[in-house]
Amino acid sequence: MENFKDIISINDYSRVRKHKQIVNSVMSATTIGSLKLNDKLPSVNKLAVEYDISRDTVVKAYAFLKEHNIIDSVPGKGYYVKSVKNDLKAKVFLLIHKLSPSQKRNYDAFSSILTEFATIDLYIYQNDFAQFKKHILNSKSKDYTHYVMNTHFVDEDHDVVEDYDVVEDYDVVEDYDVVEDHDVVEDHDVDDDHDVVAFLKKEIQLEKLILLDKKMDQLGTIAGVYQDFEKDIFLALVELNPLSKKYNTIKLVFPKNSCLPNEIKTGFLNFCTKYGYESSIIEDTDNEKMKKHTVYINLEEEDLVSLIKQIKSNDFVIGKDIGIISYNDTPLKEVLVDGITVISTDFDKLGEHAANMVLKNEREQISNPFNVIVRKSL
Structure with a gap:
């Protein structure tokens, strides 16, 4: 040849x-x-x-x-x-923001179902919109049958609101509904997603698109497996409330310039207001003056060790004086300080649902399960 x-x-x-x-x-x-x-x-x-x-x-x-x-x-x-009559049904362009332990689980679940039925080309854009666009533009000559991707970008111009302690004019619902017009509910991700939507509409046949994690209603009824970030954290904290009652303050560690959706903040504040907890949102715990009876919700893997060190340096007991709730489970969190309580979308299910959409050529919108695992840190 x-x-x-x-x-x-x-x-x-x-x-x-x-x-x-x-x-x-x-x-x-x-x-x-x-x-x-x-x-x-x-x-x-x-x-x-x-x-x-x-x-x-x-x-x-x-x-x-x-x-x-x-x-x-x-x-x-x-x-x-030997044979050109193989069982390939798809050629998949898979684009994710990073290959973290949780995204690795997502990829493994996705690829394990499709291995014998599709080719999968995996690309990483490192939360960077320019890289995101570059990968998609470079893909256009490769005849992909499906484009599977998430859209998590770091906004360098994003200014984190410093003081969330007082929530003005915030309507708390009896069970759970989306709260509109809240002061912190702003989507700063790449010009309010406008650039992303315009780019995807121009460069991809939307019937080939499957979105992961975030819904983008501006694109219409696009196939996807999504997390309801606002509702998920609210309901998870409701489930953990019997354990959280021994604390009086809950703080959300939401890093500056994070690609995490702001809906997480909204669901967090909604819960704290409804259930009477003092609350605040902080960028990190490096200069945090820790007090007893506080729960910290940790979102990023790299911040967890720093948080634990800070608690121990103050001679507080984790699970008694200070509580920890962490996003996204890993094997390490099962054993770290006798176990970290986690709240997490089911990344295995996320990958499985997306793979089955490719396999069956279905165009659904599926809300992914969100799980709570209680361990000694709370």
Whole structure:
């Protein structure tokens, strides 16, 4: 095969493992007809040399393709295309903001369902709108059947309101409804999402789009698996309220220039107002003057260790003097200080729901489950 570089594409900067990139390239080529029945593939050695990768990487890729009856080999003649009638149903462009432990769970659940039925190209945009746009623009020549993505961006111009202690004219609902016109309910993410919406409408066929995490109503009824950030934190705190009653203050650690949705603040303040807790929203705990009977809700992984150190340096007992609630579970949180109480969307379900939409070519809007795991930190 003289033109195999037109068929097999390997990106050194992709998060997708190189053997999987080879698999995806071959499977995609057999689907669109670039590779035909009995076409010869480059040898293991040739592919390894041309792309400066290990032989083991190529062997692993070819072994997977053989196992799925897409290619075969003849001693002395090499590898060839055995079948172009594979079960591929989709070619997926997957774009997420970062590969954190929680997003890794999402990806693993998503890919485990689609491995034999789709090629998946994973891209990371690091919460940066420019990178987000670049990846999408570069994808347009690759004939993707589905675009699966979330939209979490850091807004460098975002000014965090300093004092949330007093909530004026805030209507507390009996059960839970969305509260409109609240002082802090502003979506600062990339010019109120206007730029994102305009860009997606221009550059992507919306019937191919599946959104993760955040709904974007400005796009219309777009398929997606979403978190109801405002309602989820409210109901989670209601569930934890019997344990929280021994505290009188709850503080939300919401980092400056965070990509986290402001709806989290709204749900938090709604709960504290309704249930009579003193509350505030802080950027970090570095200079925090900690007092007993306070609960801290930690959102970002990197802030949790700092929070624990700060509590211990004040000789407070976690789960007695100071409570901790953390977003998104990890194995470490099961054992850290005898267990951290967590509230979290179900990232496995999020990935599974999105994968099934691709597999069945469905266009639903699914509210993802949100879980509470009680441990000793509260």
